[in-house]
Amino acid sequence: MALKLYNTLSGKTENFQPLGDPVKIYTCGLTVQSEPHVGHIRAALVRDILMRWFGQAGYNVLALENFTDVDDKIIEKQKEQKRDWRMIAQDNIDTYLWACDRLNIKRANFYPRASQHMEEIIDLVRRLIDKGFAYEKKGDVYFSVRMLPDYGKLSKKSIDDLMVGARIAPTEAKDDPLDFTLWKAAKPGEPYWFSPWGNGRPGWHIECSAMSMRYLGETFDIHTGGEDLIFPHHENERAQSFAATGKPFARYWMHNGWVTLTGEKMSKSTGHYTPIKEVLQKYSANVIRMFMLKTHYRKQLSYDDERLDEARAALSTIKTYLDNATNKFGEICETSKPAMLGEFTDAMDEDLNTSRALGVVYELIKKGNEEDTPEIAASVKYYVSLLGFVVEKPLFSEPHKDVMAIVTSVRERLAKEGMTDLVGEMAGNFLDMLERSDASGLRPALINLLLMIRNRFRREKKYELADFIRKKLLKINIIVDDQSIDVSTYRSNTK
RNA sequence: GGCGGCAUAGCCAAGUAGCAAGGCGGCGGUCUGCAAAACCGCUAUUCGCCGGUGCAAAUCCGGCUGCCGCCUCCA
Numbered sequence: 001m002a003l004k005l006y007n008t009l010s011g012k013t014e015n016f017q018p019l020g021d022p023v024k025i026y027t028c029g030l031t032v033q034s035e036p037h038v039g040h041i042r043a044a045l046v047r048d049i050l051m052r053w054f055g056q057a058g059y060n061v062l063a064l065e066n067f068t069d070v071d072d073k074i075i076e077k078q079k080e081q082k083r084d085w086r087m088i089a090q091d092n093i094d095t096y097l098w099a100c101d102r103l104n105i106k107r108a109n110f111y112p113r114a115s116q117h118m119e120e121i122i123d124l125v126r127r128l129i130d131k132g133f134a135y136e137k138k139g140d141v142y143f144s145v146r147m148l149p150d151y152g153k154l155s156k157k158s159i160d161d162l163m164v165g166a167r168i169a170p171t172e173a174k175d176d177p178l179d180f181t182l183w184k185a186a187k188p189g190e191p192y193w194f195s196p197w198g199n200g201r202p203g204w205h206i207e208c209s210a211m212s213m214r215y216l217g218e219t220f221d222i223h224t225g226g227e228d229l230i231f232p233h234h235e236n237e238r239a240q241s242f243a244a245t246g247k248p249f250a251r252y253w254m255h256n257g258w259v260t261l262t263g264e265k266m267s268k269s270t271g272h273y274t275p276i277k278e279v280l281q282k283y284s285a286n287v288i289r290m291f292m293l294k295t296h297y298r299k300q301l302s303y304d305d306e307r308l309d310e311a312r313a314a315l316s317t318i319k320t321y322l323d324n325a326t327n328k329f330g331e332i333c334e335t336s337k338p339a340m341l342g343e344f345t346d347a348m349d350e351d352l353n354t355s356r357a358l359g360v361v362y363e364l365i366k367k368g369n370e371e372d373t374p375e376i377a378a379s380v381k382y383y384v385s386l387l388g389f390v391v392e393k394p395l396f397s398e399p400h401k402d403v404m405a406i407v408t409s410v411r412e413r414l415a416k417e418g419m420t421d422l423v424g425e426m427a428g429n430f431l432d433m434l435e436r437s438d439a440s441g442l443r444p445a446l447i448n449l450l451l452m453i454r455n456r457f458r459r460e461k462k463y464e465l466a467d468f469i470r471k472k473l474l475k476i477n478i479i480v481d482d483q484s485i486d487v488s489t490y491r492s493n494t495k
Numbered sequence: 496g497g498c499g500g501c502a503u504a505g506c507c508a509a510g511u512a513g514c515a516a517g518g519c520g521g522c523g524g525u526c527u528g529c530a531a532a533a534c535c536g537c538u539a540u541u542c543g544c545c546g547g548u549g550c551a552a553a554u555c556c557g558g559c560u561g562c563c564g565c566c567u568c569c570a
Contacts, residue, residue, distance in 0.1 A: 028570070030569095030570070031569075033568095036570090037570085039569085039570045043570035046570090073568065155498085155565080155566085156498065156499070157498060157565085157566070158497090161496095161498065161566080162497080162566060204568085226570030227500085227570080228565075228568095228569050230499095231565060232566085232567090256570070257500085258563090258569090264563080264564095265569085267569055268570095269568045270569090294507070294517095294518070296509080299500095299501080300500080300501070302507090306507090306519095307506095310506080310507065310519045310520085313518080313520090314507095320533070324534095353510095355517080356508095356510080356516070358518080359508090359509065359517035360516085363516080369533090369535085370535090458528075463529075466528085467530095470530090479531080480531090482532085483526085483532080489533090
C-alpha cells in the first residue's frame with residue numbers, strides 16, 4: 001500500500017508499513033468527566049477514515065479506543081454533582097457512542113476503561129519501579145523523567161526548556177518537578193483500588209500504556225488523538241512504555257488539529273465547547289461529516305453554523321447528482337472499476353487528504369453531468385460511501401401513512417369537483433400498486449401517483465388543483481420540482 | 496520566557512519548485528403556468544509583508560507582521 005502518514009514523532013510524512021496483519025491502532029479517547037463535544041468527534045472521525053481506508057486496501061484492523069473513567073476531574077464532578085463517578089462516566093460514554101453511531105463512525109474493536117484494568121496498570125507501575133524508572137513517596141508513585149534520555153522527542157521539547165518556564169506546581173514529594181504521577185494515593189472519600197503502595201488510583205497517562213500493551217502488544221502501528229495530547233499525555237505514555245519494555249511503543253503518531261469556536265480552541269475544562277448532542281439536533285450526520293472532511297485532519301477547524309450550512313450545500317450537490325442519476329438509470333450499481341481511481345487514491349494515500357479526495361468527487365460529478373453515464377454515478381456513490389457518508393435512498397423507507405392521507409384528500413377533492421372518472425382511475429392505480437409494491441416501495445409509488453395526476457392537471461392548465469397537491473406534499477416536507485410539462489421530481493425538505 | 500503550528504479569491508479550502516484543485520456565495524444563461532430545482536458559463540496574472548537562492552518560488556532560505564496553540568486539565 002502506498003499510504004503515507006504524517007508522523008508527529010519524525011515530523012515528516014512517511015510511507016506506512018504495518019508491522020503485520022492486522023494493523024493495530026490505538027486512539028486516545030475521552031476522559032469522561034463531561035459530555036463529548038465536536039472536538040472529540042473529529043478525533044473519532046480520523047480513526048474512522050483511517051479504518052475505512054485500510055479496509056478498502058484489504059487490511060484487517062484491530063482498533064482500540066480507551067475511556068479514562070477515573071481521574072481527578074471526575075472525582076471533582078462526583079463531589080459537585082453528588083453522583084457516583086461511575087454513573088457520570090457511563091452517561092458520557094453512552095452519549096459518545098450514541099453520537100458516533102449516529103455519525104456512522106466505525107466503532108473500534110474494544111473500548112477499554114481505565115477502571116477495569118487495574119491489574120495491568122499496577123503491574124506496569126511495579127515494572128517501572130523495579131527497573132528504577134519510578135519511585136514511591138508516601139503512597140504516590142512518580143515517573144522519573146530524567147531517567148529517559150530522549151524524553152521530549154515526540155513533543156519536541158527539551159527538559160531544560162520545560163524547566164525554565166515551569167508552571168508546574170512544585171510538589172514536595174517529587175524529586176523533580178517534571179516527574180509525573182503513575183499512581184496517586186486516595187484521600188478519604190475518593191475511589192480507590194488496593195495496590196502495593198496503598199489505596200489509590202492511577203495517574204492520567206499510565207492507563208493508555210497498560211491497556212494498549214494488553215490488547216495490542218508492546219509495539220503497535222498507529223497511535224491517534226488530538227494535537228493537544230502530544231504534551232504531556234503522549235510524551236509520557238511513550239516514556240513509560242519504552243522504559244518498561246525497552247521496545248518502541250507506537251510506530252506512527254497521528255494527531256488531528258483541534259476544533260475552534262469563535263477563534264478559540266474548544267476545551268471542556270473552560271466550558272468553551274459545543275456538545276455534539278446539540279450539533280446533531282441541528283445537522284445530519286452527513287452534513288457534519290462533510291464539514292469535517294472538507295478540511296484536512298491536521299488543520300485547525302473552526303466550528304461555526306455558517307460553515308455547517310455551507311457543508312450542507314456542498315453535500316446537496318452530491319445528493320442531487322445521485323438522486324438525478326437514480327431517476328435516470330434506476331438503482332445505481334456497485335462498481336469494481338471506479339472512474340478517476342488514481343486521483344482519488346493518490347489524495348487519500350497522501351496522509352488522508354479528504355479535502356483533495358472530495359475535489360475528485362466534484363470533478364467526477366461535473367463529468368457525470370456532461371456525459372450522463374451510470375458508470376460515473378456508480379463511481380461517485382462508491383467514493384462517497386468510502387468516505388463514510390450514508391447514501392440512502394431518500395424517503396424510500398419512511399412510513400407511507402402521511403402520503404396515503406394526501407391521496408385520500410385528493411380523492412375527496414376530485415369527488416367534490418365531480419371528476420369521478422379520475423377518482424376511479426386513481427383507485428385502480430392504487431390497487432395495482434398495492435399488489436406490486438412491498439412496504440418500502442409504496443411510499444414513492446404513492447408520491448409518483450400524485451405527481452402523475454398533478455401533471456395531468458398541469459397539462460390541462462388546472463393550476464389550482466396542481467398547486468393543491470403540491471401544497472399538500474410540502475406539508476409533509478416533500479418539495480415538488482417541475483422539470484418539464486410532464487416530468488416532476490420530488491425531494492425531501494429535511495436537513 | 497521556551498517550543499510548535501497557521502496565513503492562498505467575498506467566505507471555506509487543496510496545492511509545498513514548472514501554466515493557482517474543489518466547495519459555498521455572487522453574476523450571466525438554458526429551462527419554466529407559477530415557484531423552484533437542475534444544468535452550462537464566468538468569478539485569484541496571483542498566494543500576509545520585505546529581502547535572498549534558482550532558468551523557474553504560493554512552494555526553498557533569512558527577516559518581519561498577524562492569528563492560534565502547547566509548556567496546567569484537554570480530542
